[in-house]
Amino acid sequence: MKLYTYDPAPNPRRLALFMKLKGIEIDTQQVDMMTAEQLTDAYRQINPACSVPALVLDDGTLLTEVIGMYSYLEELYPEPPLMGATPGERALVISWSHKLFCGLMMAIASALRNRGKSFVNRALPGPLDTPQIPEMVERGLMQIGHILPELDAHLANSTWVAGDNFSVADIDLLVSIDFLSWIKQAVPDECTHLKDWYQRANAHLG
Numbered sequence: 001m002k003l004y005t006y007d008p009a010p011n012p013r014r015l016a017l018f019m020k021l022k023g024i025e026i027d028t029q030q031v032d033m034m035t036a037e038q039l040t041d042a043y044r045q046i047n048p049a050c051s052v053p054a055l056v057l058d059d060g061t062l063l064t065e066v067i068g069m070y071s072y073l074e075e076l077y078p079e080p081p082l083m084g085a086t087p088g089e090r091a092l093v094i095s096w097s098h099k100l101f102c103g104l105m106m107a108i109a110s111a112l113r114n115r116g117k118s119f120v121n122r123a124l125p126g127p128l129d130t131p132q133i134p135e136m137v138e139r140g141l142m143q144i145g146h147i148l149p150e151l152d153a154h155l156a157n158s159t160w161v162a163g164d165n166f167s168v169a170d171i172d173l174l175v176s177i178d179f180l181s182w183i184k185q186a187v188p189d190e191c192t193h194l195k196d197w198y199q200r201a202n203a204h205l206g
């Protein structure tokens, strides 16, 4: 197995925290996003999606989505369980992970990438250029403004995002909350349950 990643970026960080909790070590190569190495011909040969992280399995299968990598590695390294212990728990964890990716992480990415010189024509990751649409910044910020209070209300009654056990959904939320600083945003003061959860999650990750 070989992992291609770039430690400072949020999606790579999701996988790195998961691997840390499980004590997994994989042959790893950094792909320097600061020099756009993800767009080079050499990296396209490895991952035509031009994204990180990318996990190449021993049989050559390429995984480009963190949720797929979580799922594969959870089967190989079941302890500690991070994707639920029962079919119902697993379904809930995957649902939250998907919701957080689409509803929070993508919203932050949208607010980040649709303005500023660094992301001109790079509003979306991937092999094809995508022009910035300034309105997408507003929509991203609006989505963030909607989902944070929703998460706060949810965490008023739940120790962890997907119930009683820490899971990849908590990793995804923690990475997303930290990603907020990239757009100079933070959890609003009134979201006290979300703030308490953030302390718990950070302590759990050590």
Ligand SMILES: N[C@@H](CCC(=O)N[C@@H](CS)C(=O)NCC(=O)O)C(=O)O
Pocket: 009, 010, 011, 012, 038, 050, 051, 052, 053, 064, 065, 066, 067, 122, 124, 125, 126
């Ligand atoms: N759906 C992918 C998203 C991967 C992704 O978007 N990664 C970003 C780094 S956080 C990337 O590779 N960006 C490349 C670019 O901006 O050109 C996953 O779940 O891992």
